[in-house]
Amino acid sequence: MRRSKRITEHKMAEQALHGGIGRQIEERARLCAPTPPPPKESLPGSSVEATSASRRLLFPDVMPDVMSLLVLLRCARQAKVPHISNLKSVRGIVTHLCTDYGWINESIFFNPDMVCGNVPVNVGMSVIALVEEDETTHALKTIKVKAVSDPIYGIEPSEFDKRLCIKCVTYTTRDNIYISEETFFPMQLLSGGFLPFKGDLLLVEYSLKQGTLNITINTVRFLNCQNMDEVCITSTDGKTGVVESCIFFTVDSLQKPSDYTPGLYDIVNVVAVDSIQPHCSWRAVSMIPVEMCIDQAL
Structure with a gap:
C-alpha cells in the first residue's frame, strides 16, 4: 500500500507537470513569486533566485508531497550545471540576513536552500561560500554556503596558518582524488568511508606555512552528509539513476548489499552528499532497500 501510494504520487507529479496543473502553477509562480530587494547601488550585482520554500507557500491548495515533487521536477529541468573550472571558494562574513535571503560581504547573494549542515547562519558569522564566477561579467553566483568556526584558524600564534576551503572533485583514480587538472x-585522506565521484563537494582543511607557498592538506571530508529514509527511486538508466527526482546515484560508486540492484520505484534508505550533477544537487553514496517494487507496471 505504501509503495503504491508513493508510485501514484510520483506519476501524478509527472502528469501534472506536463498538464494543466503544471501550467497553472508556473503561471502563478511567475506572477506571484516575491523578488528580494537588490543590494546597494554601489555594490556589484548578483543573480537573485526565488527559494523553493517561498514557492511552496504560494500554493497551499496543492497536496504537499506532490507540490514538492513538482517544484523538484521543474527546477531539475531548468537547472544549469556549473562549470567546475569556474568554481571558487571564498570566505566572508554574513552582513545581511532576512527570512528568504542574505548577503555575504554585502556583495554575494545567497538563500537558505544554499546553506548546508546543521549550523544556521547569523549576521556576523564567518562562512565559506562556493561560488561560480561568470566568465564575462565576473559576477559571483552562490552554489553552497557553510558556517565555520574561527577556532580552526588558531587562537595561539603558530608557524602554520590553518584554513578551510570547499573544493569540487574533477575526477578520481584508484589512489588519488583530483580537485583540478594538476592538484x-x-x-x-578522505574520511567518511564512502567512495568519491566527479562533482562531489569536499571540505578541505589545509595548512599554509607562513612566508612560503608550502601547502599541507590536513583533513578532507564531504561538505555535507545526510541520511534520508524511505525515499523512492524515480528513474533508472543502466548503472545510474535518481532518487526522489533530485538525488543522483551510480552503482559504480555506491555502497549497497551485494545482491541488490536498484530498481524503479524501490523504497530505499540512502546516505547522500552534496554534489554537482546534471539536474541534481545530491549524490547517494549508500543505499539500503526497504521495499522492492516487483511489478514496475504499477
Missing part, C-alpha cells in the same frame, strides 16, 4: 591528494 590531487591521496584517497586515504
Whole structure:
C-alpha cells in the first residue's frame, strides 16, 4: 500500500507537470513569486533566485508531497550545471540576513536552500561560500554556503596558518582524488568511508606555512552528509539513476548489499552528499532497500 501510494504520487507529479496543473502553477509562480530587494547601488550585482520554500507557500491548495515533487521536477529541468573550472571558494562574513535571503560581504547573494549542515547562519558569522564566477561579467553566483568556526584558524600564534576551503572533485583514480587538472591528494585522506565521484563537494582543511607557498592538506571530508529514509527511486538508466527526482546515484560508486540492484520505484534508505550533477544537487553514496517494487507496471 505504501509503495503504491508513493508510485501514484510520483506519476501524478509527472502528469501534472506536463498538464494543466503544471501550467497553472508556473503561471502563478511567475506572477506571484516575491523578488528580494537588490543590494546597494554601489555594490556589484548578483543573480537573485526565488527559494523553493517561498514557492511552496504560494500554493497551499496543492497536496504537499506532490507540490514538492513538482517544484523538484521543474527546477531539475531548468537547472544549469556549473562549470567546475569556474568554481571558487571564498570566505566572508554574513552582513545581511532576512527570512528568504542574505548577503555575504554585502556583495554575494545567497538563500537558505544554499546553506548546508546543521549550523544556521547569523549576521556576523564567518562562512565559506562556493561560488561560480561568470566568465564575462565576473559576477559571483552562490552554489553552497557553510558556517565555520574561527577556532580552526588558531587562537595561539603558530608557524602554520590553518584554513578551510570547499573544493569540487574533477575526477578520481584508484589512489588519488583530483580537485583540478594538476592538484590531487591521496584517497586515504578522505574520511567518511564512502567512495568519491566527479562533482562531489569536499571540505578541505589545509595548512599554509607562513612566508612560503608550502601547502599541507590536513583533513578532507564531504561538505555535507545526510541520511534520508524511505525515499523512492524515480528513474533508472543502466548503472545510474535518481532518487526522489533530485538525488543522483551510480552503482559504480555506491555502497549497497551485494545482491541488490536498484530498481524503479524501490523504497530505499540512502546516505547522500552534496554534489554537482546534471539536474541534481545530491549524490547517494549508500543505499539500503526497504521495499522492492516487483511489478514496475504499477
